[in-house]
Amino acid sequence: MTAGIKTITYPVKDLAGAKTLFNILLEAEPVMDEPYYAGYRVAGQDIGPEPHGHGKGMTGPLGHWHVDDIEASVKKLLEAGAETVQAIQDVGGGKLIASLKGADGNAIGLIQPACRKRGPGPLFRRSSGPGRPGAHASRIRTSIRPR
Structure with missing residues (x-):
């Protein structure tokens, strides 16, 4: 959704x-x-x-669709013929982003807000990047521990 x-x-x-x-x-x-x-x-x-947008292949503004399940959304778009431009990555605090390109070359950005607990899946890329040392899948885990 x-x-x-x-x-x-x-x-x-x-x-x-x-x-x-x-x-x-x-x-x-x-x-x-x-x-x-x-x-x-x-x-x-x-x-x-x-x-760092130019280094990620951005050539202009990119609109990001906010989705509930970024892995499922990327999978469906790839099955429909889209190509990955930037794999799913955690950009801090559990917020996940990805970008794709449709068959006509149009850019598609996706964001999954940090409020949804997710773990690394087959499309998830652990990432640390400029200014984000150590940002990776473990940052998604909730701080609530079972008693």
Whole structure:
């Protein structure tokens, strides 16, 4: 099930310059401001200048569909002829993202919010990346332990 496109990321080469531009455009400061990413939330929409986007194959803004089960969504899209651009990865706190390309070359972004407990599956890629040392599947596990 999808909750629609709620996040748009923009590939940028200069994060500081992009933040200046988005601060003016959105009339807001980032709600998340890290060396590897800045995130804005305006009118229920998440906006993110992505400094590593070009290296991930992004050529322009990417809308991300929010889904309940990213593994199932990726599998269905691959079966329908899509190609993986960026494998499923944990970008922190259990939030999972992936991007694909449809038969016409259109980019498809997916996000599974962190609220859903998931473990590594066949399509899941453990990841640590710039600014995210140690981000991997174990970060998804809940902190509640059985008594």
